[in-house]
Amino acid sequence: MTHPEPPVAERRPHTTEHHGRTRVDDYEWLREKESPxxxxxxxxxxxxxxxxxxxxxxxxxxxxxxxxxRTRETDLSVPTRNRDHWYYARSFEGREYGASCRVPATGADDWTPPSPAEDCSADEPALPGEQVLLDLNELAEGHDFFSLGGSSISPDAALLAYSTDVVGDERYTVRIKDLATGELLPDEITGVLGGVTWDREGAHVYYTTVDDTWRADKIWRHTLGTTQDADELVHHEPDGRFWVGLGRTRSDRFLVIASGSKTTSEYRVLDADTPELGFRTFCERVEGVEYSLDHAVIGGQDRFLVLHNATGADFELSLAPIEPTPAEGWEPLIAHDPAVRLEDVDAFAGHLVVHQRSLGLTQLRILELGDEGVTEDYLVEFDEPVYTVGSGGNPNFHQPTVRLGYTTMAIPASVYDYDVRTRERTLLRRAPVLGxxxxxxxxxxxxxxxxxxxxxxxxxxxxxxxxxxxxxxxxxxxxxxxxxxxxxxxxxxxxxxxxxxxxxxxxxxxxxxxxxxxxxxxxxxxxxxxxxxxxxxxxxxxxxxxxxxxxxxxxxxxxxxxxxxxxxxxxxxxxxxxxxxxxxxxxxxxxxxVLTSMLDASLPLTVTEYDEWGNPEADPAVYDYIAGYxxxxxxxxxxxxxxxxxxxxxxxxxxxxxxxxxxxxxxxxxxxxxxxxxxxxxxxxxxxxxxxxxxxxxxxxxxxxxxxxxxx
CATH class of the missing domain: 3.40.50.1820 (Alpha/Beta hydrolase fold, catalytic domain)
Known part of the structure; x- marks a missing residue:
C-alpha cells in the first residue's frame, strides 16, 4: 500500500551548552507559535x-x-444538598454542554435527595421549582472552545460566581450572577486560575492568579461592587518552587491559604470568628514536611486536623489547637502505618472520613465522633477485588450521611449515600449504559x-x-x-x-x-x-x-x-x-x-517541578540523567x-x-x-x-x- 509522503521539517541546527555538554537541536524553530x-x-x-x-x-x-x-444524552446527576437547596446538573440530547440547576429543600432534616424525572425534555423542569443557574450552551455560544473553571454559591445562596475560559489556556474570567434577577453584576475579574472562594459573609470573593511561568503565586480579595484594580493582594508566594491556593473549611469557620511545593507545605488560616487577626501561619514551612488542615469539633473542642508526614512517609493524622502550633504540639489520632497511605480527611460534625489506600486499592475509613471523641473506627467494605472508591458532594458540616462514588473497570460510576451510624449503603444512581x-x-x-x-x-x-x-x-x-x-x-x-x-x-x-x-x-x-x-x-x-x-x-x-x-x-x-x-x-x-523544558526556568511549571525531575541547569548530574531518558x-x-x-x-x-x-x-x-x-x-x-x-x-x-x- 502506497502512503502519502509526510511533511518534512527543515533541519535548522540550534546549539546550546551546559556543564561543558554541547547539544544540537535541529527543530527548535518549531517553537515559534505565531510563525505562519x-x-x-x-x-x-x-x-x-x-x-x-x-x-x-x-x-x-x-x-x-x-x-x-450507549450514552443517555438527556440525563442528570444525583442532587446534592448545600444549605437550603438541592443542586444537580443536567445534560440534553444534541447539546455539547449541560446546565446546573437547583430546587429548594423541604426541611432542615431532609437528607434524602429528590428523584428528578429522567425522561423530561430539555424545556421541562426535572423537579418542581427548578431554577437553572447556568446554561453552559448559552455561555459557549460563538466560541470554538469553552471550559467552566468553577462555580460557587454565596453563603446566602443569592449569588453565583463562575469562571470561564474560551481559549484553552486556563486563564479564566469570573462573573457574578444575581440568582433572583438573572442579571450579571458589573464585577468582572480576569486572569484567574480556576474559580473563586466566598468569605462567610458573602461580601468578598478570593481568587488566585499566576505569574509569567504559569505558577499560582498570588491570592487576591475582591470586594463586590468594585473594579479589579482595587482588589487587595492578600498573599504573595515569592519562592518559585511553591504554588498557592485558597479554600474554606466545611465548617465555614476558616479560610485557608495553602502554599506548597512538591515536598513542603505551609498553611495560613483566617478565623471568621476573629477576622481582625488576619491570616496567621499555622506552622512555618520545614523542608520535606507536608501537611494539610481541616477544622473539626472533637469531644466538644474545636481542633485542627493535621494530615502530615512529619513522623512517616505515608502520613499520620493528628490533632492540634486552632492556633499556630509547631509539629511538636500535634497529637496523633491515626498513627503512621507504612502499609497504609493516608491521603485526605474530611471533617463533619459527627464523623471523620479518611481517604487512604493499601495494597494499591483506595479505601474509605470512618471515624465516628461522640462526646468523648472517636467512638468507632472502621472501613467501608466492598465486594469487588479491583475497584475505586471516594467521597464527594458532601458540602454540609452537619450531614449524617456520606456521599460515595464507586466504580470498577466493569461497573459504571455509582453514587451511594452511606449512613455512618447504621452502616447502610443506599445506591442512588448507577451511570446508565444503554443497549x-x-x-x-x-x-x-x-x-x-x-x-x-x-x-x-x-x-x-x-x-x-x-x-x-x-x-x-x-x-x-x-x-x-x-x-x-x-x-x-x-x-x-x-x-x-x-x-x-x-x-x-x-x-x-x-x-x-x-x-x-x-x-x-x-x-x-x-x-x-x-x-x-x-x-x-x-x-x-x-x-x-x-x-x-x-x-x-x-x-x-x-x-x-x-x-x-x-x-x-x-x-x-x-x-x-x-x-x-x-x-x-x-x-x-x-x-x-524534557531536557529543553527543564533547562528553561521561564517556561510554565519548570521551577515548581524541580522536585519532580531535578534542575539540569544547576546540576550536571541531573542534566546527564535526564539526557539519558x-x-x-x-x-x-x-x-x-x-x-x-x-x-x-x-x-x-x-x-x-x-x-x-x-x-x-x-x-x-x-x-x-x-x-x-x-x-x-x-x-x-x-x-x-x-x-x-x-x-x-x-x-x-x-x-x-x-x-x-x-x-x-
Missing amino acids: EVVAHLAAENAHTEARTAHLADLRASIFDEIKA GYDPADYEEHRLWATADDGERVPISIVARRGSREGVGGGTAPIPVLLYGYGAYETSIDPYFSIARLSMLDRGGAFAIAHVRGGGEMGRRWYDDGKLFAKQHTFSDFIACARHLVDTGWTTPERLVAEGASAGGLLMGAVANQAPGLFGGIVAGVPFVD SPYDNVTEQAYPPILAETSLHDTRVLYVEPAKWVARLRATAVEPDVLLRTEMSAGHGGVSGRYKAWHDRAFSLAWILDRMGLA
Whole structure:
C-alpha cells in the first residue's frame, strides 16, 4: 500500500551548552507559535494524518455512534444538598454542554435527595421549582472552545460566581450572577486560575492568579461592587518552587491559604470568628514536611486536623489547637502505618472520613465522633477485588450521611449515600449504559508483574468474558491496550469508560500499569519513580508489557501502549527502550522534550517541578540523567512501532512544540518510521471542549488503536 509522503521539517541546527555538554537541536524553530511557517507545518501534519487514516473514517463513525447510542444524552446527576437547596446538573440530547440547576429543600432534616424525572425534555423542569443557574450552551455560544473553571454559591445562596475560559489556556474570567434577577453584576475579574472562594459573609470573593511561568503565586480579595484594580493582594508566594491556593473549611469557620511545593507545605488560616487577626501561619514551612488542615469539633473542642508526614512517609493524622502550633504540639489520632497511605480527611460534625489506600486499592475509613471523641473506627467494605472508591458532594458540616462514588473497570460510576451510624449503603444512581449493558459480561483481574529490580508492579485489566477462549479449550492471546502515567504521585485507579466498550466488545482488553512514580502503593512508590529513580517508571511499564506477553494475555504485535502528558513521556521512553514490544503507541500531549523544558526556568511549571525531575541547569548530574531518558534526545536509528502523537496548540502545560519536534526527529532518524502528529488548533491540555467533540476525538484515537490491534 502506497502512503502519502509526510511533511518534512527543515533541519535548522540550534546549539546550546551546559556543564561543558554541547547539544544540537535541529527543530527548535518549531517553537515559534505565531510563525505562519510553523502554523503551516502543523496544518500539513494534520492533513497528512487525515490522509493516512482516511481508511478508518467508517470505523471512526461507527465508534462515535456506539458511544452516542450507549450514552443517555438527556440525563442528570444525583442532587446534592448545600444549605437550603438541592443542586444537580443536567445534560440534553444534541447539546455539547449541560446546565446546573437547583430546587429548594423541604426541611432542615431532609437528607434524602429528590428523584428528578429522567425522561423530561430539555424545556421541562426535572423537579418542581427548578431554577437553572447556568446554561453552559448559552455561555459557549460563538466560541470554538469553552471550559467552566468553577462555580460557587454565596453563603446566602443569592449569588453565583463562575469562571470561564474560551481559549484553552486556563486563564479564566469570573462573573457574578444575581440568582433572583438573572442579571450579571458589573464585577468582572480576569486572569484567574480556576474559580473563586466566598468569605462567610458573602461580601468578598478570593481568587488566585499566576505569574509569567504559569505558577499560582498570588491570592487576591475582591470586594463586590468594585473594579479589579482595587482588589487587595492578600498573599504573595515569592519562592518559585511553591504554588498557592485558597479554600474554606466545611465548617465555614476558616479560610485557608495553602502554599506548597512538591515536598513542603505551609498553611495560613483566617478565623471568621476573629477576622481582625488576619491570616496567621499555622506552622512555618520545614523542608520535606507536608501537611494539610481541616477544622473539626472533637469531644466538644474545636481542633485542627493535621494530615502530615512529619513522623512517616505515608502520613499520620493528628490533632492540634486552632492556633499556630509547631509539629511538636500535634497529637496523633491515626498513627503512621507504612502499609497504609493516608491521603485526605474530611471533617463533619459527627464523623471523620479518611481517604487512604493499601495494597494499591483506595479505601474509605470512618471515624465516628461522640462526646468523648472517636467512638468507632472502621472501613467501608466492598465486594469487588479491583475497584475505586471516594467521597464527594458532601458540602454540609452537619450531614449524617456520606456521599460515595464507586466504580470498577466493569461497573459504571455509582453514587451511594452511606449512613455512618447504621452502616447502610443506599445506591442512588448507577451511570446508565444503554443497549442492555451487563457488568457480568466482563471479567476484571489484578495481575502482578516483576520489575527488573524485583519489585512487584500491579496491573488492572478488563476484558469481555470469553474473549480469551481458544480453539479446543484453554486460552488464547488477545489484543491489549496498556495505559500508564507514573508521575506526581498521581494514581491511575480502575475506572469505567463507555468509549472503551467499543474496544472490549470487538475482542480487545484494557489494562492499567500502576507503575512507580504514581501513588498507588504509597509514598515509597512515588519516590521510587522520580528524580534519579525515574527510570523505574519506564522499566516498570516494560515489565508489565512483558508480563502480559509472557503469560499469554497478548502478543507484541497486538499490544498497544497509551499515555498522556507525563504519561506521554512514558510512551516516548518505552518507544526508545523497548520498541519491539509494542504494535503501536499513542502519546497524548506528550512531555517528550524534557531536557529543553527543564533547562528553561521561564517556561510554565519548570521551577515548581524541580522536585519532580531535578534542575539540569544547576546540576550536571541531573542534566546527564535526564539526557539519558528524555525521549526527544534518545531517538535513534532503529525500527519503532507506529506512533500517533496528539497535542493541542493552546496547551500551557505541555507545549505543542514538544510532540512536533519529537515527530520531526523520529521521521528523520528512525528506520522506516510510521509516525503521525495530530494537533487540535482550538484546544488546551485537556483537549477539545464539548462532549460530542470529545467523543469524535476519542473515536479517532480508538479507531487507530483498533487498526493496530488488527480489529479494524
